[in-house]
Amino acid sequence: MERTQGDGEVDHLERPSPLTDKERVMIQASWGKVYQNCDDVGVAILVRFFVNFPSSKQFFNQFKHIEDAEELEKSAQLRKHARRVMNAINTLVENLDNSDKVASVLKLVAKAHALQHKVEPVYFKILSGVILEVLGEEFPEVITPEVGAAWTNLLATVYCSISAIYKELGWEKLSTSTG
Numbered sequence: 001m002e003r004t005q006g007d008g009e010v011d012h013l014e015r016p017s018p019l020t021d022k023e024r025v026m027i028q029a030s031w032g033k034v035y036q037n038c039d040d041v042g043v044a045i046l047v048r049f050f051v052n053f054p055s056s057k058q059f060f061n062q063f064k065h066i067e068d069a070e071e072l073e074k075s076a077q078l079r080k081h082a083r084r085v086m087n088a089i090n091t092l093v094e095n096l097d098n099s100d101k102v103a104s105v106l107k108l109v110a111k112a113h114a115l116q117h118k119v120e121p122v123y124f125k126i127l128s129g130v131i132l133e134v135l136g137e138e139f140p141e142v143i144t145p146e147v148g149a150a151w152t153n154l155l156a157t158v159y160c161s162i163s164a165i166y167k168e169l170g171w172e173k174l175s176t177s178t179g
Helices: 021-035 038-052 054-059 069-074 076-094 099-116 122-138 145-168
Strands: none
Touching (some): 021 076, 021 122, 021 145, 038 069, 038 122, 076 099, 122 145
């Protein structure tokens, strides 16, 4: 079900269109440049996520009480999780032509976050926005508006897939609250 925003625009994170071949090529080409700096980019994404959305830290005992961005950057656990996030994105991007592999990866991620870690799915939506921000700022020559739109579509697809898996798992709290 599409949701309209206050200005009448459709919220594309609710129902993205399938990726086109051109979008797949743009995503894969841009990701090659991003992934060369995978550790730094992953840490930048997670630090921004945790600083701007501190409630998201509640799922990480090792650093949930760290408020300072520089301290967060130094956390070995944050760096380890950043690497896992970047590797998962890498697997998705490398397999954009293989819908079974993409579905398999998303199912693993969703199941772990829903059943083991009890992470509300809205955090995937928030993280998607942070990823787009960081990629756009760190790689402005690569993430052009057109490439950014392709990434937006991909991340919307990821969020919708993960939300659907949460529902299949019987997840009750599909709320939009982050508090």
